[in-house]
Amino acid sequence: MMHRLPPYAMNKPARGSLLSIEHLEDKEILSLLKLARRMNPLKARPLLRNKRIVLLFYEASTRTRSSFEIAAKSLGAITTLVQSSGSSIEKGESLLDTGYTLRAVGADAIVIRHPAAGAPHLMARHLDIPVINAGDGMHEHPSQALLDAFTILKHKKSFKGLQIAIIGDIYHSRVTRSNCHLLSRFGAKITLCGPPEFVPEVAATLASGLRVTRHIEEALRGADVIMLLRLQKERLAGQKIRLQDYIARYQMTAARVKLAKRDAIVMHPGPIIRGLELTAEVADGPQSRIIDEVHNGVPTRMAILARALGKAK
Amino acid sequence: MLSAKNQKRESATLLIKGGHVIDPTAKINALMDILLRDGRVAEIALPNKVRGSAEEKFDARGLIVAPGFIDLHVHLREPGQGYKETIATGTAAAAVGGFTSVCTMPNTAPVVDTEEWVAWLRHPERGAVVNVFPIAAATLNSRGAALTDFAALQRAGAVAVTDDGKPILDDEIMRAALQLGAELNLPVVQHAEDTRLTENASMNEGPTSFRLGLRGMTAAAEASIVDRDVTLAQQIRESRLHVAHLSTSDALKSVRRGKRAKARVTCEVTPHHFTLLDENVGEYKTDFKMNPPLRSAADREAILVALADGTVDAIATDHAPHATHEKQVEFERAAFGITGLETALALAITKLHREHRIPLTRIVELFTAGPARVFDLRGRGSLARGCFGDVTIFDPKKRWTFEAAKSRSLSQNTPFDGWQFTGKVVATVVGGRVVYRAD
Numbered sequence: 001m002m003h004r005l006p007p008y009a010m011n012k013p014a015r016g017s018l019l020s021i022e023h024l025e026d027k028e029i030l031s032l033l034k035l036a037r038r039m040n041p042l043k044a045r046p047l048l049r050n051k052r053i054v055l056l057f058y059e060a061s062t063r064t065r066s067s068f069e070i071a072a073k074s075l076g077a078i079t080t081l082v083q084s085s086g087s088s089i090e091k092g093e094s095l096l097d098t099g100y101t102l103r104a105v106g107a108d109a110i111v112i113r114h115p116a117a118g119a120p121h122l123m124a125r126h127l128d129i130p131v132i133n134a135g136d137g138m139h140e141h142p143s144q145a146l147l148d149a150f151t152i153l154k155h156k157k158s159f160k161g162l163q164i165a166i167i168g169d170i171y172h173s174r175v176t177r178s179n180c181h182l183l184s185r186f187g188a189k190i191t192l193c194g195p196p197e198f199v200p201e202v203a204a205t206l207a208s209g210l211r212v213t214r215h216i217e218e219a220l221r222g223a224d225v226i227m228l229l230r231l232q233k234e235r236l237a238g239q240k241i242r243l244q245d246y247i248a249r250y251q252m253t254a255a256r257v258k259l260a261k262r263d264a265i266v267m268h269p270g271p272i273i274r275g276l277e278l279t280a281e282v283a284d285g286p287q288s289r290i291i292d293e294v295h296n297g298v299p300t301r302m303a304i305l306a307r308a309l310g311k312a313k
Numbered sequence: 314m315l316s317a318k319n320q321k322r323e324s325a326t327l328l329i330k331g332g333h334v335i336d337p338t339a340k341i342n343a344l345m346d347i348l349l350r351d352g353r354v355a356e357i358a359l360p361n362k363v364r365g366s367a368e369e370k371f372d373a374r375g376l377i378v379a380p381g382f383i384d385l386h387v388h389l390r391e392p393g394q395g396y397k398e399t400i401a402t403g404t405a406a407a408a409v410g411g412f413t414s415v416c417t418m419p420n421t422a423p424v425v426d427t428e429e430w431v432a433w434l435r436h437p438e439r440g441a442v443v444n445v446f447p448i449a450a451a452t453l454n455s456r457g458a459a460l461t462d463f464a465a466l467q468r469a470g471a472v473a474v475t476d477d478g479k480p481i482l483d484d485e486i487m488r489a490a491l492q493l494g495a496e497l498n499l500p501v502v503q504h505a506e507d508t509r510l511t512e513n514a515s516m517n518e519g520p521t522s523f524r525l526g527l528r529g530m531t532a533a534a535e536a537s538i539v540d541r542d543v544t545l546a547q548q549i550r551e552s553r554l555h556v557a558h559l560s561t562s563d564a565l566k567s568v569r570r571g572k573r574a575k576a577r578v579t580c581e582v583t584p585h586h587f588t589l590l591d592e593n594v595g596e597y598k599t600d601f602k603m604n605p606p607l608r609s610a611a612d613r614e615a616i617l618v619a620l621a622d623g624t625v626d627a628i629a630t631d632h633a634p635h636a637t638h639e640k641q642v643e644f645e646r647a648a649f650g651i652t653g654l655e656t657a658l659a660l661a662i663t664k665l666h667r668e669h670r671i672p673l674t675r676i677v678e679l680f681t682a683g684p685a686r687v688f689d690l691r692g693r694g695s696l697a698r699g700c701f702g703d704v705t706i707f708d709p710k711k712r713w714t715f716e717a718a719k720s721r722s723l724s725q726n727t728p729f730d731g732w733q734f735t736g737k738v739v740a741t742v743v744g745g746r747v748v749y750r751a752d
Contacts, residue, residue: 022524023596095643116643117526118597126641137645139526174526205520 046076168229332373381413381703393422634724662736
């Protein structure tokens with residue numbers, strides 16, 4: 001009989017995987033946020049002692065990588081960083097073969113960042129260990145949305161009725177996609193703002209309670225939270241946007257921040273480019289929570305890893 | 314296994330008895346008996362009125378007997394990509410799907426751009442079990458720069474020319490292709506996609522592509538090329554334009570415009586485009602990735618209307634087998650294309666006939682008379698006396714479940730694995746010989 005390849009394994013991701021916010025249940029989001037509040041990297045119990053967590057990074061990262069690593073180590077786990085350069089990935093090894101290899105060397109979980117949307121889903125369908133999405137192409141960045149939610153809740157009572165302005169390159173932003181799913185789910189009203197190249201009309205279909213505007217004043221009026229985004233030059237395939245025009249219309253200045261509520265907070269997933277999407281004055285200003293976000297990334301990711309490896313008690 | 318002698322005897326005369334014959338060309342829609350002799354239709358007559366005798370009989374009671382199905386658009390991957398499919402395996406899958414003739418696309422390795430390769434494809438050593446009609450490249454190596462020798466390719470047996478997968482963007486090259494095609498009465502098949510607008514895109518542009526963070530192909534990237542091509546076809550007397558795998562509402566408007574103006578413009582639609590939507594890609598399922606991509610509900614609705622009202626000339630599968638390792642990768646990196654030969658009729662009956670009430674006569678036309686006209690396949694697509702003895706016998710009520718693992722194709726990249734269908738091919742007859750019979 002002729003040998004045939006098995007049909008594609010379309011298994012469910014292993015328990016504890018975190019692939020997207022869109023498909024994460026409300027109660028899981030709330031329990032992760034609750035768990036994150038109890039996590040303290042300086043006084044952590046070694047919940048993940050002897051667990052091996054591989055950080056598989058196909059794209060550059062400072063914040064996400066270091067905070068996942070510190071989160072894992074704070075919980076007593078062993079971490080290994082695998083990057084595309086200097087690994088077999090460079091030699092043309094497929095994503096799945098890399099996954100099988102990491103599983104074979106004993107990985108208990110894989111944290112993956114990848115330039116292709118859906119790469120973590122592919123890996124999760126074929127591996128029996130949790131896969132955590134640390135950013136996949138333009139798709140989602142769930143841990144960032146969770147740490148942003150964590151940060152917002154430190155300053156606001158709840159998400160319900162919050163006015164959130166997200167300004168900048170929405171199209172290329174995985175952070176925005178995850179944030180829209182999460183925040184709209186809990187009743188926030190989100191205004192997406194930017195030029196048509198960055199904020200296509202179709203963006204409003206992503207979740208409920210979303211609207212699109214081209215006018216920054218309209219987005220900012222009455223806002224409780226201002227979320228800024230970097231212009232992603234690496235994803236601007238052929239798009240021509242005049243930076244000076246962008247700065248004139250959409251740069252966050254101290255004067256513009258004043259259009260929002262007096263207690264509004266300013267957020268940015270980083271890396272920030274001072275002088276482009278925001279002024280240094282805003283980045284360092286009293287309403288900025290940009291550094292807090294980075295700080296909150298560690299307990300949030302501790303919660304994600306603890307949940308992934310079944311020690312979320 | 315039949316001996317060669319038995320096979321020969323089997324092919325000499327075959328009586329297909331008691332079936333309901335649908336032959337749109339001959340305007341037959343009634344119980345008829347058909348006698349095939351020496352590879353041709355010898356007699357077609359009311360039940361029990363066939364005069365000649367037959368060595369073999371096929372009891373077709375309760376079944377539809379149709380002219381052999383013709384698929385205008387398949388990728389059988391040879392020469393050069395036998396790990397995906399071969400002419401032998403691809404035509405075996407065609408026979409299971411009821412196709413007695415398939416037209417092969419030239420985007421192989423190397424590209425079929427010489428008469429030698431056309432002859433090679435038609436050579437008996439390829440092991441084809443159904444008729445193979447090669448479509449040759451329209452430009453050398455499908456680079457879109459210099460036209461191939463249409464006359465020589467046609468003499469060698471090519472039924473059309475195309476650069477499928479690599480659309481002809483240059484206006485002057487397309488004009489020249491249609492002009493030369495007009496002189497030779499040879500259709501030019503266009504894969505309509507303005508690739509300048511679809512760089513790095515892997516699915517339809519819309520809410521789903523935005524949600525998934527995938528770059529989208531706009532409907533305009535297809536429609537703009539169809540619009541230009543139809544305009545050229547209207548300008549060039551006697552030119553023949555065939556729009557491959559049409560997938561958008563806007564492209565249909567251009568085709569209608571051309572047809573109203575009596576230009577020789579034809580188009581085909583695939584089963585997956587009349588069945589599925591872009592949102593079915595789900596969470597990056599690469600078996601739902603093909604080019605043109607699955608489109609919006611409005612596009613599918615327009616296609617269903619055009620299938621019913623006669624605007625669409627043929628259902629073609631765009632059977633595009635790929636190996637597992639080419640599909641089991643990141644969505645954006647996965648190969649475009651799905652297999653389709655074994656599920657086409659089942660989808661047409663299940664979706665078009667049962668769900669959308671398109672009559673079986675029209676469905677048969679889309680698989681037979683329609684495609685035969687598009688490429689001028691003389692003696693095919695009809696069961697009139699003297700036509701080739703190509704017959705597809707199917708049960709329009711049979712319920713069954715498609716299992717990709719049991720496919721005759723070398724590849725299993727189908728979105729329809731495990732689907733329950735109504736309507737199944739019972740037997741496929743090529744040149745008077747039964748090449749497939751369902752268990």
